[in-house]
Amino acid sequence: MTQTASELHHTELKHTMNMLFAQARAAARALALAGSEQKQAALEAAAAALERDCARVLAANARDVAFAQGKGLSPAMLDRLRLDEGRVAGVVESLRNVAAQPDPVGEVMEAWERPSGLSIRRVRTPIGVVGVIYESRPNVTADAGALCLKSGNAAILRGGSESLHSSQAIHAALAEGLRAAGLPERAIQLIPTRDRAAVGEMLAAQGLIDVIVPRGGRSLVSRVQSEARVPVFSHLDGINHVYVHAAADPVKAQAVVANSKTRRTGICGAAECLLMDRESFAAQGAALVSALQACGTEIRGDRHFQTLPGVRPAEPDDFGCEFLDNIIAARVVSGLSEALTHIAHYGSGHTECIVTEDAAAADRFAREVDAAIIMHNASTQFADGGEFGMGAEIGIATGKLHARGPVGARELTSFKYLVQGEGTVRP
Amino acid sequence: MTQTASELHHTELKHTMNMLFAQARAAARALALAGSEQKQAALEAAAAALERDCARVLAANARDVAFAQGKGLSPAMLDRLRLDEGRVAGVVESLRNVAAQPDPVGEVMEAWERPSGLSIRRVRTPIGVVGVIYESRPNVTADAGALCLKSGNAAILRGGSESLHSSQAIHAALAEGLRAAGLPERAIQLIPTRDRAAVGEMLAAQGLIDVIVPRGGRSLVSRVQSEARVPVFSHLDGINHVYVHAAADPVKAQAVVANSKTRRTGICGAAECLLMDRESFAAQGAALVSALQACGTEIRGDRHFQTLPGVRPAEPDDFGCEFLDNIIAARVVSGLSEALTHIAHYGSGHTECIVTEDAAAADRFAREVDAAIIMHNASTQFADGGEFGMGAEIGIATGKLHARGPVGARELTSFKYLVQGEGTVRP
Known part of the structure; x- marks a missing residue:
């Protein structure tokens, strides 16, 4: 043969x-x-x-x-x-x-x-x-x-x-x-x-x-x-959200949102979607959008965000999309519960962030969000072994067995x- | 259709x-x-x-x-x-x-x-x-x-x-x-x-x-x-060894060997093979075999053990066999290194035991044996979630990721x- x-x-x-x-x-x-x-x-x-x-x-x-x-x-x-x-x-x-x-x-x-x-x-x-x-x-x-x-x-x-x-x-x-x-x-x-x-x-x-x-x-x-x-x-996606709660500090919100999206746009820890409570949107939605636009970010927003200059309408696929680019989907939610539902549906279990001064809201977010890393008033771009103090990382895991994060x-x-x-x- | x-x-x-x-x-x-x-x-x-x-x-x-x-x-x-x-x-x-x-x-x-x-x-x-x-x-x-x-x-x-x-x-x-x-x-x-x-x-x-x-x-x-x-x-087998080192205390050795084999013979924590150093075999091989025989244990031994009354010759397959019965394979080894080699070859990574008063030997055994549980002067039958203080166990794992033991x-x-x-x- x-x-x-x-x-x-x-x-x-x-x-x-x-x-x-x-x-x-x-x-x-x-x-x-x-x-x-x-x-x-x-x-x-x-x-x-x-x-x-x-x-x-x-x-x-x-x-x-x-x-x-x-x-x-x-x-x-x-x-x-x-x-x-x-x-x-x-x-x-x-x-x-x-x-x-x-x-x-x-x-x-x-x-x-x-x-x-x-x-x-x-x-x-x-x-x-x-x-x-x-x-x-x-x-x-x-x-x-x-x-x-x-x-x-x-x-x-x-x-x-x-x-x-x-x-x-x-x-x-x-x-x-x-x-x-x-x-x-x-x-x-x-x-x-x-x-x-x-x-x-x-x-x-x-x-x-x-x-x-x-x-x-x-x-x-x-x-x-x-x-x-x-x-x-392993992790397949980093579909990470920054949720600006009604009780967010505006200075922290702007710093965290801009850094999460724009510090580096091609890494798995970059934010891909911005969620804002009605109150925080009314108070600082326009300022936040301007700040992102000043960094060259394209905003694809829901009907609320579309009222702001330069915001493009979001397609349904833009939510849950890992752009890995200087683009962010944006949506107004009615409060913590709707933010949690949105994240449970669209998130990939990698890194999720809440910006708030309300400790009870932060605790509930930490408890209920099912993700490897949960940030409170900190940029999603810290999702990294070096930043966690591990010296280096071989990767980030979103599975729940043995290694996570x-x-x-x-x-x-x-x-x-x-x-x-x-x-x-x-x- | x-x-x-x-x-x-x-x-x-x-x-x-x-x-x-x-x-x-x-x-x-x-x-x-x-x-x-x-x-x-x-x-x-x-x-x-x-x-x-x-x-x-x-x-x-x-x-x-x-x-x-x-x-x-x-x-x-x-x-x-x-x-x-x-x-x-x-x-x-x-x-x-x-x-x-x-x-x-x-x-x-x-x-x-x-x-x-x-x-x-x-x-x-x-x-x-x-x-x-x-x-x-x-x-x-x-x-x-x-x-x-x-x-x-x-x-x-x-x-x-x-x-x-x-x-x-x-x-x-x-x-x-x-x-x-x-x-x-x-x-x-x-x-x-x-x-x-x-x-x-x-x-x-x-x-x-x-x-x-x-x-x-x-x-x-x-x-x-x-x-x-x-x-x-999960674990597939519990092919567990008790190794009686040259510096074993004879009273502890007899208690641990008999309990490891005979307390319950059908559980995964039961011992299936006895290894003895030349010195410990010379000093107490006969007494240990008699003690096991008194518990109804059938001993399948190498040529050293075969010199003792009632010991049957071991077939090659008896080493590495999970009898789950009142049978034990038995072999004399030339020392710790040979015991480690035997266990690395035949063990299933479940529970391995050394009986010795020599702390350095026990440390080397603990470091070099690759198993979920390593017993020193204690019965292999303690391999159990209840005995470990976990209240109960859903099983024992021999994989190395997430859960072990x-x-x-x-x-x-x-x-x-x-x-x-x-x-x-x-x-």
């Missing part, structure tokens, strides 16, 4: 991937036992190597950019792919930030005694093997690899095909750091092929990969969510129970 | 199940906002109703037992199905235990401040809708329903078909408790049909059920694990971040 070229190719890929998975598992066992200082040393050595090899990384990146331009990548995608000295310095700094974070592994989460005489501790452990699938953003190679290493997990990284050389150059620095610290180099592996079937192998790797984190746009994340047989930490090193851990007796038996 | 009877039947089942899922979601929203006292009142009213209706429950159970006998159920299965006054009293007590537990919902898990001026709290929330699939053990109806209610989750319960009437009678008491406390009766739903296709609908209910807990034997759990598109908290009310929660600013914006 002869195999076709494509079958042969697929057999080879499967073989390569299975070897990679097995190496990751072996590395994970060693990494789980690595000391905090050893892991920190590896991250610091990787940062130093990357700093030293900046020119080599930029040369690799130039090859990727040329290839991507040839493929006709969009300007936004090209911008994400492109590195310069400042961006490499940012990656180096991010490695050092993760190095400086506390080691979550071994942390005693809780300890208690039982009437039986047992003493029980719940202690953090690594999860095992983490798969990360991302687009052509070379810096994710460093962030994801570093967070996995910090949390004692082996990482299998699959970057966008256009960033292969840049990712390989960054990965070389991570591998050098691991070697320098006496840790297995295979603790962070980068998939060496552009073949898209490798992603399919990762998604099907039940028992071989313990969790997958997709990081990228809607089409990547939705493919991962629908095909994966491995657990996934920004996913840092600690969210990449599991735990075990250590039970101590004195020859204690159960009656 | 006409539908065949089977297609029509399937359409009807799908319709019934979808209605049930929608009702669960609606009930979950209400339940998430229920106060601690209200949930406690519901559980206490359910306990009182069950106590009052004991005779009715026993009559329903008699119908189930007659049906199951007609089907030729095994004596062990019949025993699990059968209720008597004592067992109903146990179920009532268990409802009261869960009622008395602290409410996990709303608990502030952590709180911290950021240099940006934000204050962040991580607060427990319910998960949403929990599906429980179990065999013909009517008491699981009460335990699972109660833990879901305590944790603010709506429950969809699917018990074994032989226990349908018993489960319905117990469920009626739960529903009465919910009504009495002003909570939606649909917060705990029992699937009203014996149709096995209902299980398939649950396993496929992505987005409708948030997590499924299978509780039963290997065939049930492995079907759920392989078919489910919904996350699952005994799953009680707190393990059935998620969390959200509440972020407080003062009009704070991100630079």
Whole structure:
């Protein structure tokens, strides 16, 4: 029996991937036992190597950019792919930030005694093997690899095909750091092929990969969510609302709304919809709209907002839309209950914000809104692992199991129970 | 176009199940906002109703037992199905235990401040809708329903078909408790049909059920694990080892080994394999084997153990076997490293035990064994939510995401971040 070229190719890929998975598992066992200082040393050595090899990384990146331009990548995608000295310095700094974070592994989460005489501790452990699938953003190679290493997990990284050389150059620095610290180099592996079937192998790797984190746009994340047989930490959309309650402070409202929408419009923490109570709309709707317009924001409003100059009528689809652009849908609501109903219907469970001086209203909003992050008088753009104090994030999750919100090193851990007796038996 | 009877039947089942899922979601929203006292009142009213209706429950159970006998159920299965006054009293007590537990919902898990001026709290929330699939053990109806209610989750319960009437009678008491406390009766739903296709609908209910807990034997759990598109908290096997280290105290060793194996042989926390260091085998192997034999245990040993009277030779398959019976595999190892290798190879990540007076050996065992529960000088039979102080358990999980070890009310929660600013914006 002869195999076709494509079958042969697929057999080879499967073989390569299975070897990679097995190496990751072996590395994970060693990494789980690595000391905090050893892991920190590896991250610091990787940062130093990357700093030293900046020119080599930029040369690799130039090859990727040329290839991507040839493929006709969009300007936004090209911008994400492109590195310069400042961006490499940012990656180096991010490695050092993760190095400086506390080691979550071994942390005693809780300890208690039982009437039986047992003493029980719940202690953090690594999860095992983490798969990360991302687009052509070379810096994710460093962030994801570093967070996995910090949390004692082996990482299998699959970057966008256009960033292969840049990712390989960054990965070389991570591998050098691991070697320098006496840790297995295979603790962070980068998939060496552009073949898209490798992603399919990762998604099907039940028992071989313990969790997958997709990081990228809607089409990547939705493919991962629908095909994966491995657990996934992810979010599909960030359809985030800012609700200006009747008892809002106008200065805070204007600051929070403008920052939530316009600081950066293309990130998942950006606000996509403004809700205002009648009272706050009457008092400051016009001022708020002018402030947004001064930042270049296009407002798509309901009939109330349409009475203001320059506001375009909202189509029904504009509510619940993730614009990822300088556009905001806007609606007047009759009060907290209607705002909650609107958010329950259109929100994506990512980040929701209330602006109010009324503590009871804020409490009810916090209790009733079902989202990973609830902001009170603070910009939705704070939805970020760095801003939460996690040093970095591997992604943001909107699922409700294990990880929710920004996913840092600690969210990449599991735990075990250590039970101590004195020859204690159960009656 | 006409539908065949089977297609029509399937359409009807799908319709019934979808209605049930929608009702669960609606009930979950209400339940998430229920106060601690209200949930406690519901559980206490359910306990009182069950106590009052004991005779009715026993009559329903008699119908189930007659049906199951007609089907030729095994004596062990019949025993699990059968209720008597004592067992109903146990179920009532268990409802009261869960009622008395602290409410996990709303608990502030952590709180911290950021240099940006934000204050962040991580607060427990319910998960949403929990599906429980179990065999013909009517008491699981009460335990699972109660833990879901305590944790603010709506429950969809699917018990074994032989226990349908018993489960319905117990469920009626739960529903009465919910009504009495002003909570939606649909917060705990029992699937009203014996149709096995209902299980398939649950396993496929992505987005409708948030997590499924299978509780039963290997065939049930492995079907759920392989078919489910919904996350699952489960364990397939409890292949638990007791390792008697060279520095073991002989009295503790004998107590722990005998209790781990023989207290109850059919539960997942029972020990299935005994490992002894050469030194401890020489010092007390014979005494330990005699003690087990006095409890009726069959020992299947390696060549060392075979030198002792009554020990049968172990087949290779006996290591890594979950006997769930009064049988134990036994092997002499050359020390801690070989014991760790044996456990890494044969263990199922459930519960592993070391008996030793050497703190360094115990620490290394705790650090290196990758299992949900690690016992030091304590019986493996303590692997139980009640013994851990959780009031009850809905199951034990060996997965590493979200829940690991005994799953009680707190393990059935998620969390959200509440972020407080003062009009704070991100630079």
